[in-house]
Amino acid sequence: MFPGMSLDLQWVLNSIYNGIVVINAEGRITYFNKTAERIFNIPAHEAMNLYILDVLPNTGGKLLECLNTGTPFYGEKLKGEEVTLIANINPIICDGKVSGAVSVFQDISEIEKISKELDLFKTMKDWLNTIIDSSYDGLWICDHEGKVIRVNKASERINDLKAEDVIGKNVRDLVAEGRFDRPVTFEVLKRKTAVTLIQQTKSKKKILLTGNPILDEKGEVAFVVINERDIHELDTLRHRLLETQALAKEYISKLSEFEMKGVDLSNIIFKSKEMERIIETALKVAKVDSTVLLLGESGVGKGVIAKLIHKYSSRNSGPFIRVDCAGIPESLVESELFGYEKGAFTGAKTEGKPGFFELANRGTLFLDEIGEISMNSQSKLLRFLEDHEIIRVGGTEPKEIDVRVIVATNRNIEEMVAFKKFREDLYYRLNVIPIHIPPLRERRDDILPLVFYFLEKFNQAYHKKKAFSPETIEILCKYHFPGNIRELTNIIERLVVITENEHIEVRDLPKAIANCHFKEIPYPVLSEDISLKDALGKLESLVIEKAINKYGSQREVAKALKVDQGTISRKIKKFSLSKKDAFMHK
Numbered sequence: 254m255f256p257g258m259s260l261d262l263q264w265v266l267n268s269i270y271n272g273i274v275v276i277n278a279e280g281r282i283t284y285f286n287k288t289a290e291r292i293f294n295i296p297a298h299e300a301m302n303l304y305i306l307d308v309l310p311n312t313g314g315k316l317l318e319c320l321n322t323g324t325p326f327y328g329e330k331l332k333g334e335e336v337t338l339i340a341n342i343n344p345i346i347c348d349g350k351v352s353g354a355v356s357v358f359q360d361i362s363e364i365e366k367i368s369k370e371l372d373l374f375k376t377m378k379d380w381l382n383t384i385i386d387s388s389y390d391g392l393w394i395c396d397h398e399g400k401v402i403r404v405n406k407a408s409e410r411i412n413d414l415k416a417e418d419v420i421g422k423n424v425r426d427l428v429a430e431g432r433f434d435r436p437v438t439f440e441v442l443k444r445k446t447a448v449t450l451i452q453q454t455k456s457k458k459k460i461l462l463t464g465n466p467i468l469d470e471k472g473e474v475a476f477v478v479i480n481e482r483d484i485h486e487l488d489t490l491r492h493r494l495l496e497t498q499a500l501a502k503e504y505i506s507k508l509s510e511f512e513m514k515g516v517d518l519s520n521i522i523f524k525s526k527e528m529e530r531i532i533e534t535a536l537k538v539a540k541v542d543s544t545v546l547l548l549g550e551s552g553v554g555k556g557v558i559a560k561l562i563h564k565y566s567s568r569n570s571g572p573f574i575r576v577d578c579a580g581i582p583e584s585l586v587e588s589e590l591f592g593y594e595k596g597a598f599t600g601a602k603t604e605g606k607p608g609f610f611e612l613a614n615r616g617t618l619f620l621d622e623i624g625e626i627s628m629n630s631q632s633k634l635l636r637f638l639e640d641h642e643i644i645r646v647g648g649t650e651p652k653e654i655d656v657r658v659i660v661a662t663n664r665n666i667e668e669m670v671a672f673k674k675f676r677e678d679l680y681y682r683l684n685v686i687p688i689h690i691p692p693l694r695e696r697r698d699d700i701l702p703l704v705f706y707f708l709e710k711f712n713q714a715y716h717k718k719k720a721f722s723p724e725t726i727e728i729l730c731k732y733h734f735p736g737n738i739r740e741l742t743n744i745i746e747r748l749v750v751i752t753e754n755e756h757i758e759v760r761d762l763p764k765a766i767a768n769c770h771f772k773e774i775p776y777p778v779l780s781e782d783i784s785l786k787d788a789l790g791k792l793e794s795l796v797i798e799k800a801i802n803k804y805g806s807q808r809e810v811a812k813a814l815k816v817d818q819g820t821i822s823r824k825i826k827k828f829s830l831s832k833k834d835a836f837m838h839k
Contacts, residue, residue: 266284266286267286267287267288268287269286269288270288270359271288271357271358271359272286272288272289272291272292272293272338272356272357272358272359272360273285273286273288273289273355273356273357273358274286274289274305274309274313274316274355274356274358275345275353275354275355275356276305276316276317276320276353276354277352277353278320278351278352278353279304280304280305280306280316280317280320281302281303281304281305282300282301282302282303282304282305282308283301283302283353284355285297285300285301292336292338292358292360293308293309293333293336295308305317309333311331311332311333311334312331312332312333312336312338312340312358315329315331315340315342315356316342316354316356317354319342319343319344319354320344320351320353320354323344323346323351324344325341325342325343325344326340326341326342327341327342328341329341329342331358335362336360336362337360337361337362337365338358338359338360338361339358339359339361340356340357340358340359341356341357341358342354342355342356342357343355376709379709380705380709383705383708383709383720384705385405386405386406386407386720386756387406387720387721387722387723387726388405388407388723389407389723390407390480390481390482391404391405391407391408391410391411391412391460391479391480391481391482392404392405392407392408392478392479392480392481393408393478393479393481394476394477394478394479395424395438395476395477395479396475396476396477397442397473397474397475397476398423399423399424399425399436399438399439399442399477400421400422400423400424401419401420401421401422401423401424401427402420402421402476403420404416404419404420406720406722406756407723408481411454411458411460411481411482411483412432412433412454412455412458412460412481413454413455413456413458414432419432424436424438424439425439431455432454432455433452433453433454433455433460434452434453435450435452437449437450437452437462437463437464437477437479438464438477438479440464441464441465441466441474441477442466442474442477445466445468445472445474446466447463447464447465447466448463448464449461449462449463449464450462451484452481458483459484460481460482460483460484461481461482461484462479462480462481463479463480463481464477464478464479464480465477465478465479465480520557521554521557521561522699522702522703522706523696523699523702524698524699524701524702525696525697525698525699526698527691527695527696528696528699531558531688531690532558532561534686534688535558535561535562535688536561536565538562538686538688539561539562539563539564539565539566540565540566540567542566542657543685543686544638544657544658544659544660544682544683544685544686545559545562545659545660545685545686545687545688546660546661546662546666546683546684546685546686546687546688547559547659547660547661547662547687547688547690548661548662548663548666548687548688548689548690549661549663549689549690549691549692550663550692550737551663551736551737551739552736552737552738552739552740553690553691553692553693553737553738554690554737554738555621555661555690556575556619556621556661558688558690559573559575559617559619559659559661560573560619562617562659563616563617563619563657563659566617566657568615568616568617568657571613571614571615571616571617572612572613572614572615572616572617573613573616573617573619574609574612574613574616574617574618574619575619575621576589576590576609576618576619576620576621577621577622578620578621578622578623578624578625578626579621579622579625583627586626586627586630587627587629587630587633587646588606588608588646589608589609590608590609590610590626590630590633590634591608591610591633591643591644591645591646592605592606592607592608592610592611592643592645592646593605593606593608593645593646593647593648594645594646594647594648595647605645608643608645610637610643610654610656611643611652611654613654613656614654614655614656615655615656616656616657617656617657617658617659618656618657618658618659619659619660619661620658620659620660620661621660621661621662622661622662622663622664623660623661623662623683624662624663624664624666624669624675628676631675631676631679632676632679634679635676635678635679635682637654637658638658638679638682638683639682641653641654641655642654658683660683666680666683666684667680692734692737693734693737693738693741694733694734694735697730700729700730700734700741701726701730703738703741704721704726704729704730704741704745707741707742707745707746708720708721708745708749711745711746711749711750712749715749715750717749717755718755719748719749719752719755719756719757720755720756720757721756721757722756722757722758722759724758724759725757725758725759725761725762728759728762728766728767729741729744729762729766732766744762744763744766747763748761748762793824794824796814797810797814797821797824797825800813800814801825807821807822807825
C-alpha cells in the first residue's frame with residue numbers, strides 16, 4: 254500500500270468497480286487493489302514490490318511507457334491472455350519529476366464478447382437480406398393491417414411492378430387498382446393460419462401464393478409473409494429454393510461446429526467436404542512441427558491454409574514470414590533466404606543482412622512457389638532441414654535457427670524430380686505431410702458461399718448495396734474459374750465497383766463467363782440420316798427456346814440474340830416452340 258494511506262482510503266479504493274495498479278519510479282508495483290486481484294487472479298500480496306512486467310507481461314507495458322515518457326493514455330485498449338481492458342494511465346508527478354504511474358482500468362472481456370456476437374447476428378441478417386433478394390421466389394411482407402412493408406426483387410419481376418409503388422399501401426387498395434384479383438393477406442389475418450391460393454396479376458399471369466402468419470406473444474397476427482411463384486416455373490424454382498436453404502443450414506452448421514472447438518474460420522469460407530477435410534488436417538498438423546508441403550493450382554488458397562497452421566500452432570506468438578520464391582531473382586535467392594555477411598558481394602550492405610530464416614526465428618517460414626529456387630539453394634535448404642543451421646553468404650560460422658517450414662507449389666514436384674530439376678532428397682524432406690488443395694472447379698459447393706462472402710465484403714468496403722440476380726448466381730456457380738479463388742475475388746470486386754444498378758444481371762458478367770452459359774445447350778444428336786441443315790435448325794431452335802425461357806418476351810429475346818423482333822417471331826412459328834402462344838402478342 255502507499256505509505257501513509259489511511260485505512261478508510263484503502264477500503265474506498267478496494268470497493269470500487271475499477272481495477273487500480275500503481276508502480277514506482279523503478280517500475281515496481283506499490284498498489285494492487287481488490288478489483289485488480291479479481292481481474293488478473295493474482296493476490297495483492299504476491300504482486301507487491303515485483304517488477305510490473307513480471308506480474309503483467311501483456312498489459313503492463315503501457316504503465317512503463319507512461320513512466321518513461323510522462324505521457325498519459327486515455328481509453329487505451331490492452332489485451333491480456335484472458336482479459337481485455339480499457340485503461341486510463343497517468344504519470345505521478347512529484348516535485349516536477351515523474352515518480353511513478355497509475356492505471357485505472359475496467360475489464361471489457363464480456364462486452365467485447367457480446368459485441369462479436371452482435372456483429373455475427375448483423376452479418377447473418379445481411380446475409381439473409383441478400384439471400385431473400387437473390388431468391389427466384391417472390392416474397393411480400395405485410396403488417397397486421399394489410400399494409401405492405403417489404404417486397405423483394407423477384408416479386409418486382411413476377412408482378413411487373415416496382416417495390417416503391419406498393420410499399421406503404423394497403424393490399425385492399427392494390428386489389429382496387431387491379432394489380433391482382435384476390436388478396437391472400439386478409440385470409441391469413443382472418444384464419445390465423447397458412448393459406449394457399451392462385452392469384453391472377455394485372456398482366457394475366459397466374460401466381461401460386463402461400464401466406465404464413467407471424468404471431469406475437471399474445472397469439473395475434475403481427476405480420477403476414479407471402480411466398481409467390483410463377484406456376485410455370487414452379488418445379489425448377491422449388492428445387493433451387495430447397496438447395497439454397499440446405500446450403501445455408503449446412504454452412505452455418507459447419508461454422509458452428511468449428512466455433513465450438515475454439516477455431517476462428519471467419520476468413521476461410523467453405524462448404525465442401527474436401528475443404529472440411531483439408532482444414533481438419535491443417536488443425537491437426539498445427540499441433541506439431543513437421544514440415545508441410547501444400548500442393549495446388551495458383552489461387553486455391555495455399556497461403557490461407559499456411560496462416561491457419563501457424564495461427565493454431567505453439568509458434569503463433571512468433572513471426573509468420575511469407576516468401577514468394579518466384580519473385581526473387583535467382584542470383585539473390587540464397588542471400589535473401591540465408592542472409593549475408595558484410596562485404597559478401599558488391600552492393601551488399603556494409604553491416605550485412607539477416608535472411609528470411611533468421612527473421613522467422615521461433616515462428617513459421619512459408620516458402621511459396623518452392624519449385625522456382627535453384628539447385629544450389631535447394632542444397633542449402635536441405636542442409637537446414639537436416640541440421641536446423643544456416644550459414645550466411647560470405648560467412649563461415651553456422652547459426653542455429655528454430656523455425657517451422659511450410660512450403661507450397663503449383664508445379665508437379667514429382668515430375669521435376671524425374672527430370673532432375675528438383676533434388677529428390679529435398680523432395681522427400683519436404684513431403685513429410687503433403688496437403689493437396691483441389692481447384693475451385695472440383696469443389697463447386699464452395700463457390701456459392703464464396704460469392705456471398707466477397708459480395709458482402711466489397712459491399713461494405715465500397716459502401717454499396719449490390720445483389721446478384723438468381724440467373725447470375727446460377728452462371729457463376731457453373732463457371733470453371735481457371736484462376737480459382739483469386740479470379741472469383743477479382744470478378745466479384747469488379748462487378749460491385751463498375752455495375753450501375755444495384756441488381757447485378759447476367760449482362761454485367763464478363764463475356765468469358767456469360768458465354769459459358771450457352772455452352773450447356775445440348776447439341777442435337779447427329780446420325781448418318783441427319784443433314785447439316787437439319788442439325789443447324791435443331792440447334793437454332795434450342796438456342797431460341799432457352800432464350801425464351803430466360804428472358805420471357807420476344808423483345809428481350811431479340812435484344813439478347815442481337816436480331817430484330819420479327820426474326821424471333823418467324824422462328825417461333827417455324828419451330829412451333831412450346832411457348833409460342835405465350836409470346837405471339839408480346
